[in-house]
Amino acid sequence: MPEWIINQQRDLGKRIGDLRAAAGYTQESFADAAGISRSHVQRIERGDTDARYSDLLRIAAVLDRDVSILTTDGPRPRPRARER
Template sequence: MPRDLPEWITERRRELGDRIRELRLHANYTQEAFAEITGIDRRTLQRIEAGESDPRYGHLLRIAAVLDTRVSVLVD
């Protein structure tokens, strides 16, 4: 990922990661268990939750399905 991204993009990434982490914890999943059940590599999940990377749409779909929510709830 380019390091010269506008600050608003970096902030939105952090917000998305925080929201995913909050919902995951509310559902009582450890990061390891959540990675396993979603089929997403644990390190990839760590980077998403830390706001260090943009998740693929397929990852968002998997995350939303496991959390029984809509993708729009994650990204809004």
């Protein structure tokens, strides 16, 4: 796989991890809310796997964000207080 694709996967995973953490989710609670396995969330956040579009839609829905926020560079999210 070309290096630029690997880098994009890692950037996507970092963005998802940052958004998840800012929303107050653990990987476990996030995976449960999104209906995907915790190990899959881990692989996505590390950039070790290609996230399917359906995964991205589920992730965006849990975060209450448009899916485009996951693939767009921009300012990192500010942490929000959230009780779990």
